[in-house]
Amino acid sequence: MVDETGNESSDEALNAVPLGRLAVLYYGVGHMLNDITSACWFTYLLVFLTDIGLSPRDASIVMLSGQVADAFTTVFAGELIDRFGHFKLWHAGGSILVAISFSSVFGGCLPCKIYGISSSLLQTIGYSIFASIFNIGWAATQVSHMSMVNCITPNPTSRVALASCRNAFTMVANLSLYAVALVVFSIYGAKASADIKTQYRWIAYFCIFVGCCFVGIFLIGTNEPDLKLQMKLERPTKIAWSHWFRKILYYQVAVVYMLIRLVTNVSQALLAFYVIDDLQMSHSSKAVVPGIIYICSFITSVILQEMRWSGWRLKIFFTAGAIVWIFCGVGVFILPSNMHNLMYILSVAIGIANALMMVTGISMQSILVGQDLNGCAFVYGSLSFLDKLSCGIALYVLESYQDPDRSTGPLSMRHGFSVNRYGLGLVPASCALLSALVTYSMDLSSGRSRPLIEPLLV
Known part of the structure; x- marks a missing residue:
């Protein structure tokens, strides 16, 4: 990794003492509340809302309202964090908002209870308000x-280890959610709207409890970083936004990160619909398949x-994950319902591909930031802005083509494939294909780095 000021800072970074296992673990658990609520959000929100009577478009x-609020909050929070610090x-403040608002999203329409009206418009407004509050807190965290x-x-x-550990605990959060969801869906059948709300309310309570426990561990075990303070003393001038806009790598990393999130979030949001509506699998599969x-x-x-x-290894592993996802997408698109058991095999490959792309993709952001710590929050905030906005728009467009009764929409009627197959496949x-092409064009600095002091998560 070569810094713009010369090779000296790069050598200092490579020779810096690596972190120990506990420091990495304390950091890795800090996103558990966000991760477990996000898993529930993208996997079950659309299912929950359509099950209680809202149309796919509503x-x-x-x-979309939550994603837009999230997108703008990331830029706002990034600017303030760069200016004042206090990570x-x-x-902590974002986690509090997440915990308070998340149960309200799955707890019913509060304005409907206040006014005693259950119109589709009021329900949409009510759920959108709490969705926006939830995503504001989520973005700050x-x-x-x-x-x-x-x-x-x-x-x-x-x-890279910090990013990978964070991603590993993202998996722990998701597995915890799907384990509880599997139990709830298997032993507690729900057909009426009130029963469905009870199902998801208990799932939401579990997410909040587990997530808050890990947030506490993070806040206690992780010290406020002082490296940024040191850099401010050495380079007191705040880095302007234009500094990043002059970097070709910024645009490349931004496109790749946006595409990664489209891959993971769009597939996660439509997976439950696909296995139930298209493959005709049991309701427990909407917990088992994402669990795998x-x-x-x-x-x-x-x-x-x-x-x-090193830079070339990041590119190789990312490209490998993208290629695996391309084959999985084709498999999902053509898989007939009478061969639905093959979805379990595809799930294994999708899981591997997601990890390869996410870990290496986030690590590319660290290479982009390098030693420019006085503007790092803007980078993460602006990239997340693109991620949230693109995912919200993509899901809105896909759901707009869906029939109100979740049957095959106009696309499927013309081509014999459902909207779910297009969206998930x-x-x-x-x-994934486009992100691999952009990654290939990147100039990622390479260099040998020292291994971690201790192995992680073993």
């Missing part, structure tokens, strides 16, 4: 947590933590 409006304070990576350590291998995906992602993330990383595959 449900997607709720999703842990932003993290995400930006503060992600931008801490470069401020905790200058060692490139340790930075995240088990495989978790194992892959742990393996990736123990590797030595071709959209992620196309994004």
